[in-house]
Amino acid sequence: MxxxxxxxxxxxxxxxxxxxxxxxxxxxxxxxxxxxxxxxxxxxxxxxxxxxxxxxxxxxxxxxxxxxxxxxxxxxxxxxxxxxxxxxxxxxxxxxxxxxxxxxxxxxxxxxxxxxxxxxxxxxAPVWVLANEDVEFHSPEDLKGKKIVVHQAPGTSNTLLKRLLLDAGLDYEKDVTVMEVQSGSELGPVLAGEADIAVAYQPQVDQGVSQGLKIVYDFTEEYPExxxxxxxxxxxxxxxxxxxxxxxxxxxxxxxxxxxxxxxxxxxxxxxxxxxxxxxxxxxxxxxxxxxxxxxxxxxxxxxxxxxxxxxxxxxxxxxxxxxxxxxxxxxxxxxx
CATH class of the missing domain: 3.40.190.10 (Periplasmic binding protein-like II)
Structure with a gap:
């Protein structure tokens, strides 16, 4: 496709x-x-x-x-x-x-x-990873077994997530459960407790933070250029x-x-x-x-x-x-x- x-x-x-x-x-x-x-x-x-x-x-x-x-x-x-x-x-x-x-x-x-x-x-790379407060996250390896919400492929956030998982030795289809949504809809399932992780752009990132989510990974630090x-x-x-x-x-x-x-x-x-x-x-x-x-x-x-x-x-x-x-x-x- x-x-x-x-x-x-x-x-x-x-x-x-x-x-x-x-x-x-x-x-x-x-x-x-x-x-x-x-x-x-x-x-x-x-x-x-x-x-x-x-x-x-x-x-x-x-x-x-x-x-x-x-x-x-x-x-x-x-x-x-x-x-x-x-x-x-x-x-x-x-x-x-x-x-x-x-x-x-x-x-x-x-x-x-x-x-x-x-x-x-x-x-x-203007993409951040957010999680509910009760989600343990210390490194990308901790994404294993998590339910993740991200923009549909071939969006950049989707691409960056795939790269992050690969670098952590995880499979996009086997090691995590991914829910692909329209851009701007990433927060809903996480805030509703239906998913653990959201991969999002601004202003969704700070909207999530204002509603109790925490930033657990910052792609701007990994890809400043x-x-x-x-x-x-x-x-x-x-x-x-x-x-x-x-x-x-x-x-x-x-x-x-x-x-x-x-x-x-x-x-x-x-x-x-x-x-x-x-x-x-x-x-x-x-x-x-x-x-x-x-x-x-x-x-x-x-x-x-x-x-x-x-x-x-x-x-x-x-x-x-x-x-x-x-x-x-x-x-x-x-x-x-």
Missing amino acids: KKISFIITSFLLLVLAACSGGGEATSSSTEPASEGGATENDSILVTEAFHSLLYLPLYVGKKEGVFEDNNIDIKNIRSAGTGPTALASVLSGEAQFSVHGPEHVGFAQEKGGKAKAISAVANS YAFSTFNASEKLISENPDLVKRFVLSMDQSLKLIHENPDKAVAVAIEEFPELDKEVVTKAVNRMIDSNVYPPDVTITNEAFNTAIDMQKFVGNIKTDMKFEDIVDPSFNPNN
Whole structure:
């Protein structure tokens, strides 16, 4: 089923690109920006795999005027539902930038889609393992015999769990009982006493903690360099309007630095962006991700982070061929280089 899923999503990318005549997006300015800096705003669309606290640097940049200061008007941030769908909008010419895992750029390239990863946004493995207070956990070996709730494959939390079990000498199908659920539903069975362990993202992690669960394992400590999500652009946009790409990456860099310099401001934006969530949960979740560098200090996509993410995809069989850093990542717009 995994192979079929990736074939379908890759085919979707091609279809959308073909429907646009193979063209990629450009900014909506009537004239290209000059080398000395843009004099009018470029209006852009950004597509995200899903609406998430993981993409907070984008929301901070928009709400705090960072993009506007760099002559960029984000007219819309649209959730696409999946990484391939978000990237398809870029390849079809509808959106200028997308945010999702860099592996999707590689999958698109294999089918003729021309895109590059240009900026980091979530750069450590943002997954935590929670348990009820009465569950004994001292090491991953203690997962043996436990009932574990995790997001459906091929989600990253599912992949990380499989890797953790393998490294502990445990079998995913024989030594533990796994309940695969939709993302965001991991806590329910554990809180109801129907399972022992939940493997989850934020804000579910701090929602669980607020309801009496304990964190027993932190994947950000095991994988501090992990290119979980990147910003991506078409090669055509990079070629035809490099100034816009440069200003976008600069805006993201400034937003990431703002988050680390002023966590309270980042929290305020997150609370406004996710009003349905408890404010205390949001505050703790954002600060936890700042402290663990889920929000990296700048836009650099390191070789180590990229290779860790790709190797994890290879581990579960999602990637069969070599995906090289230099083929997928374009670091030339990084203001820190």
